[in-house]
Every structure is written in structure tokens, then in C-alpha cells.
Amino acid sequence: MQTGLNWKRVLMMLPAVLFFAFFALIPLVTAVYYSGLSWNGIGPSQWVGVQNWTSVFQDGTAGHAILLTVEIMVLSWIFQTPLSLLIGVFLAGEQKHRAVFGVFYFVPLLFSAVAIGVTWENILMPGYGLLDSLLQSVGIGSGEENWLGNSRIALVVLAMLIAWQFIPFHSLLYQGGAKQIPDSLYEAAKIDGANPWTTFFSITLPQLKYTIITSSILILTGSLTYFDLIYVTTEGGPGNSTTILPMDMYKEAFLDQSIGRGSVLAIILAVAGVVLSLVILRFSRFTQMESQLEGV
Amino acid sequence: MPTSSSGLHRRARSPWYNYLFTALGAVWLLIAFYPVLYMLMTSLRSQQGFLLGTPWLPPLHPILENYLTVLQAGFAHYFWNSVVVSVVTVVLVVGCSLLLAYVIVRTRNRVVNVVFSVFLVGLSLPIQAAIIPIYVLITKMGMYDKLIGLILPSVAFGLPLTVLILVNFVRDIPNELYESMGLDGAGEFTVLRHLVIPLAMPALVSVSIYDFIQVWNNFLFPLVLTQSSASRVVPLAITSFQGQYTMNVPVTMAVVVLSALPLILAYIFGRRYLLRGLLAGFGK
The missing domain is CATH 1.10.3720.10 (MetI-like)
Structure with a gap:
């Protein structure tokens, strides 16, 4: 069978290439152009050069959004990685009840970020939401805590909700990884009389190295896309205490109707995404696949 | 707790720490699943039941009316x-x-x-x-x-x-x-x-x-x-x-x-x- 490029194969590539070029690549390039416009999206536009860039950086909008994005990235990693790892290892055990637990652990995966956001918004409702009612009944706190309306804690609370949403997915990853660890390793440790802690740190953790890398990269790149949950819960507020990059982009472009300023933030987002994706190519096993490709 | 005999690194007799793991696992079960249960229970409440009832317990008189409202x-x-x-x-x-x-x-x-x-x-x-x-x-x-x-x-x-x-x-x-x-x-x-x-x-x-x-x-x-x-x-x-x-x-x-x-x-x-x-x- 031939391995050259012929017209038939070009035709086969065309649909995917056209879709991607038209609705992903060209829009990205267009965003760069838009970032130089003073435009509300409907009326006439005016070329203003780098004015949007300087204003977005000088009035602190971009810096604030980038800082919050990094914060939620770090918080997400801290909240999600250790817990997912422990839960995944727990589920990889062969006890029957663990499998039953697993059935329920994965249920949050069935709901969209919007569904999860709306549900938790009600659970956290100050005064008569589920959480405050529970706390009140056991006599902790004022029972009137405004979890999402307090600018000092809103971002941390959001990171927790996001963790609740994504830990099931990452546990699933770790469960798969942990199940692939050869039994013989554990057997050897058992003969050496190792206790579960040393077994965990000397066998399980090192063996999960690639799963940790994959999961961490997904958490970090995923942090750039948190929008839905924030939109339905805090809308970036209170004030602008939870306006991470995508939220800020949406607010600038579609609420304040400044296509130019929104595009600046979109480009920052795209660059962050591509840089992180290069990290993916570098450190994860996707690199192996590329090298395999050359050997076909 | 019966365990599968094929698991080489699991004993038939559970050591003490396995009970601890189960207990912690149960805590996570509550955190992961209870909000979903709450969502389900609340969807079966009447408006009045929601305002007056105990939010963390199942509704006393579950109804399907909310689903009907949504569909209509x-x-x-x-x-x-x-x-x-x-x-x-x-x-x-x-x-x-x-x-x-x-x-x-x-x-x-x-x-x-x-x-x-x-x-x-x-x-x-x-x-x-x-x-x-x-x-x-x-x-x-x-x-x-x-x-x-x-x-x-x-x-x-x-x-x-x-x-x-x-x-x-x-x-x-x-x-x-x-x-x-x-x-x-x-x-x-x-x-x-x-x-x-x-x-x-x-x-x-x-x-x-x-x-x-x-x-x-x-x-x-x-x-x-x-x-x-x-x-x-x-x-x-x-x-x-x-x-x-x-x-x-x-x-x-x-x-x-x-x-x-x-x-x-x-x-x-x-x-x-x-x-x-x-x-x-x-x-x-």
C-alpha cells in the first residue's frame, strides 16, 4: 500500500482541515486584528493600534485577571491532585465495597458545569441554603455565611466547587493508573514487611508518575477555561474578585461591548493555552506518539 | 468484609488501617454524592415543603409536579x-x-x-x-x-x-x-x-x-x-x-x-x- 500523498487523500483531509481553519485558526488570527480596533461589535469600527493593549494593562484589568487565573490554577492543583490520587488508589483496591463507593463517586461526572454551579449556588445560599442550615443545626458559625458573596473567600470557594466537579474525573484517571501497577511489586514489598505508608510512597507514588503528569497538565490547562461555573455563580463578583481571564474577556467583549479590549484578553488566553500545550508536547507521552509517527 | 482472593496485595483478614480507609472513603462518599442526592430530593419537594421542611432530609410528601411544570x-x-x-x-x-x-x-x-x-x-x-x-x-x-x-x-x-x-x-x-x-x-x-x-x-x-x-x-x-x-x-x-x-x-x-x-x-x-x-x- 502506498504511503504518498495523492489527491484522494488530500480530499479526505479537507473536511477536518477546513472546519478547523475556518472556525478555529482564522478566528484566532482575526482576534489579533480585533485587538487593535475600537468597536462595539455592531457599529463602525476604528483602528486604534495598541491602545487597547496599553489600556488593558495600564488600568490593571489584565494584571488582575492573570493573577486570579494563576491563583485558581494553583488552588485547583492543590485541591484536586492529592485527593484524586488517594481516591483513585483507594478505588483500585479489590474490596467489593470500594467498587460500590466508586459507582457513587463518579456521579458528579454526569452533570454539566452549569448544572453543578446552579445546584451549589442553592446549597450555599446564605441563611437558608443547605450548608448554612446544617451548620446552624450543629451550632457552628452564624448560619448566615455568604459563601460566594464574600470577596475574601469567593475565589477559594469557587476552586472548591471546581474541585468537586473534577475530582471524580481525575480519580478515574488515577484508578486506571493504579490498577496497572504490577501485583508483583506489592508482593515483594509485602515479603519485605513494608507497611502501607512505605508501600504507598516507595511503589504506588513513583509508579503513578505519568498519571500525575497527565492529570496535572489537564488541571492546569483546564484552569484557563473555567467559565461556565463562575458565570452562573458569581459572574466574576463580588466586585471583580473572581474575574479570571475568560470571565473578564466575556465581560469586556459581550457585556461592556468592547470587542477590542476583550480580544486582548482572548489573545492572552490563547498564548497561555498554546504555551501550556507545548508543555504537553514536551513532557507527556504525546511526544512519544510524535516520534512514532516519523517511524511509520 | 469479604475480600477477593485474587488480590495478592490484599489480605483476607483486614488490618486496622483498612477500616480507617473505609471510613475516610465513606466521608468522601458523603461529599461527592450527597449534593446530588440533595438536588434529587429538592426536585421532588413542593415549594412549601422546600421553605418549611428540613433541607437535608428527604421530602415528606414527594411530588412530581416540578417536572411537569418544567416540561410544560x-x-x-x-x-x-x-x-x-x-x-x-x-x-x-x-x-x-x-x-x-x-x-x-x-x-x-x-x-x-x-x-x-x-x-x-x-x-x-x-x-x-x-x-x-x-x-x-x-x-x-x-x-x-x-x-x-x-x-x-x-x-x-x-x-x-x-x-x-x-x-x-x-x-x-x-x-x-x-x-x-x-x-x-x-x-x-x-x-x-x-x-x-x-x-x-x-x-x-x-x-x-x-x-x-x-x-x-x-x-x-x-x-x-x-x-x-x-x-x-x-x-x-x-x-x-x-x-x-x-x-x-x-x-x-x-x-x-x-x-x-x-x-x-x-x-x-x-x-x-x-x-x-x-x-x-x-x-x-
Whole structure:
């Protein structure tokens, strides 16, 4: 069978290439152009050069959004990685009840970020939401805590909700990884009389190295896309205490109707995404696949 | 607690720490599942029961009225819109990706390598980064507030991961199989139909499930690209019901439960497939 490029194969590539070029690549390039416009999206536009860039950086909008994005990235990693790892290892055990637990652990995966956001918004409702009612009944706190309306804690609370949403997915990853660890390793440790802690740190953790890398990269790149949950819960507020990059982009472009300023933030987002994706190519096993490709 | 005898690193007698693990596991069970239970219980409450009852206990008099309210307020139409958008998008994404993946694996050519690299870089390109020009483009094409305007960009953003997973899978098909078909003089499409598609079926199913979930749950595209109730899809229906029934939490919770109906059913009847689909290629 031939391995050259012929017209038939070009035709086969065309649909995917056209879709991607038209609705992903060209829009990205267009965003760069838009970032130089003073435009509300409907009326006439005016070329203003780098004015949007300087204003977005000088009035602190971009810096604030980038800082919050990094914060939620770090918080997400801290909240999600250790817990997912422990839960995944727990589920990889062969006890029957663990499998039953697993059935329920994965249920949050069935709901969209919007569904999860709306549900938790009600659970956290100050005064008569589920959480405050529970706390009140056991006599902790004022029972009137405004979890999402307090600018000092809103971002941390959001990171927790996001963790609740994504830990099931990452546990699933770790469960798969942990199940692939050869039994013989554990057997050897058992003969050496190792206790579960040393077994965990000397066998399980090192063996999960690639799963940790994959999961961490997904958490970090995923942090750039948190929008839905924030939109339905805090809308970036209170004030602008939870306006991470995508939220800020949406607010600038579609609420304040400044296509130019929104595009600046979109480009920052795209660059962050591509840089992180290069990290993916570098450190994860996707690199192996590329090298395999050359050997076909 | 009975344990399986095949587990070499698990003893038949449970040491003390296994009870600790079970207890901690039960705590997480509460954290992970109780909010979902709360959602379910609340959706079965009357408005009065919600305001007066104990929120963490099951409703004393469960009712289905909230679901009826939601259905009568046009939810079935929004649900159908979501089905159309998701199914059409998945068919297009998987079809286009399979063709491209086949060419990428079977062709040794610089251009093809570059195309593949572009898709790889596109992997973590956030939808949010391109949404502004997409909004302008869809509006200019006269597709604003139409389902087709949701489908086209969704296809584009579903492609990178789908292509990657399928390339990974098609590459695992042994070369000899291609060669033996080539000797029989089979054309590209015969090879695709009789060799690649049957062998890649598990990957095609998984990736279709993954793409379906992505599109079903996507919020940003419908938020920016649609407006009227005629083209409203499920995620937007949640927020619009929430806005409409601000004070009626049980109705909102009923919408939330219904919004996940296809996945809930899939989880009940085909958990293995659904979980494999959710993992897409990441677990490999």
C-alpha cells in the first residue's frame, strides 16, 4: 500500500482541515486584528493600534485577571491532585465495597458545569441554603455565611466547587493508573514487611508518575477555561474578585461591548493555552506518539 | 468484609488501617454524592415543603409536579435542540477526524505532518480565546440564533482531541493488514470500511461518547451565539429557568436533573462505556 500523498487523500483531509481553519485558526488570527480596533461589535469600527493593549494593562484589568487565573490554577492543583490520587488508589483496591463507593463517586461526572454551579449556588445560599442550615443545626458559625458573596473567600470557594466537579474525573484517571501497577511489586514489598505508608510512597507514588503528569497538565490547562461555573455563580463578583481571564474577556467583549479590549484578553488566553500545550508536547507521552509517527 | 482472593496485595483478614480507609472513603462518599442526592430530593419537594421542611432530609410528601411544570414550559423543545446539535456535531467530528487520522497514519509527507502538529497545538486552545471572532463570523454568515451556528464551531473545537485519539488507535492496526488488503487492490475507502472502522470501533464509540458530552454540556457557544427560546439548548435552559423561577428552587433542581438525563441513563445502563468515553484517550 502506498504511503504518498495523492489527491484522494488530500480530499479526505479537507473536511477536518477546513472546519478547523475556518472556525478555529482564522478566528484566532482575526482576534489579533480585533485587538487593535475600537468597536462595539455592531457599529463602525476604528483602528486604534495598541491602545487597547496599553489600556488593558495600564488600568490593571489584565494584571488582575492573570493573577486570579494563576491563583485558581494553583488552588485547583492543590485541591484536586492529592485527593484524586488517594481516591483513585483507594478505588483500585479489590474490596467489593470500594467498587460500590466508586459507582457513587463518579456521579458528579454526569452533570454539566452549569448544572453543578446552579445546584451549589442553592446549597450555599446564605441563611437558608443547605450548608448554612446544617451548620446552624450543629451550632457552628452564624448560619448566615455568604459563601460566594464574600470577596475574601469567593475565589477559594469557587476552586472548591471546581474541585468537586473534577475530582471524580481525575480519580478515574488515577484508578486506571493504579490498577496497572504490577501485583508483583506489592508482593515483594509485602515479603519485605513494608507497611502501607512505605508501600504507598516507595511503589504506588513513583509508579503513578505519568498519571500525575497527565492529570496535572489537564488541571492546569483546564484552569484557563473555567467559565461556565463562575458565570452562573458569581459572574466574576463580588466586585471583580473572581474575574479570571475568560470571565473578564466575556465581560469586556459581550457585556461592556468592547470587542477590542476583550480580544486582548482572548489573545492572552490563547498564548497561555498554546504555551501550556507545548508543555504537553514536551513532557507527556504525546511526544512519544510524535516520534512514532516519523517511524511509520 | 469479604475480600477477593485474587488480590495478592490484599489480605483476607483486614488490618486496622483498612477500616480507617473505609471510613475516610465513606466521608468522601458523603461529599461527592450527597449534593446530588440533595438536588434529587429538592426536585421532588413542593415549594412549601422546600421553605418549611428540613433541607437535608428527604421530602415528606414527594411530588412530581416540578417536572411537569418544567416540561410544560417547553423543556422538551430545548432538550430536542440539544439532541440535534449534539448528534449532528458528533457525527461530523468523528467522520472528519477518522478520515484525517487515516491519512495521517498512512501517509509519509511533510504537509501531513504539519497538519497533524497544528491539530496537536490546537488541543489546548481554549474555546474562550476564539469566541469573539466566532460570534462576529456566525453573525455575518446569518447563522446567529440558529442551531447550525452552534454546530459548525462545535465541530471545529471537537476535532483536535478526536483526531489525536483516532490517530493513536489507527496506528495500532498492524501494517500487514493494510498490505494484504493493498495486494487485493482495495481502494482507500474499502480499507477504511472493511479494516479501519471495524478495528477502531471501540475507539470510535469512546470518542463519540466523549464528544457528545462535551457538546451537550457546552455553555459558552449557546450563551454567545443564540438568543431566542426557539434555538435554546439545555445548558441555557437551566439558567433561563433559574432566572424565571428565582424563588422556586425545586423547579430549578428539576431542570438540573433533566439536563443530565442522557448521561444518567447511560450511567445506569452502560456505566463501563460511559466512563471509558469520559476518559477519552487520557487513560491510555
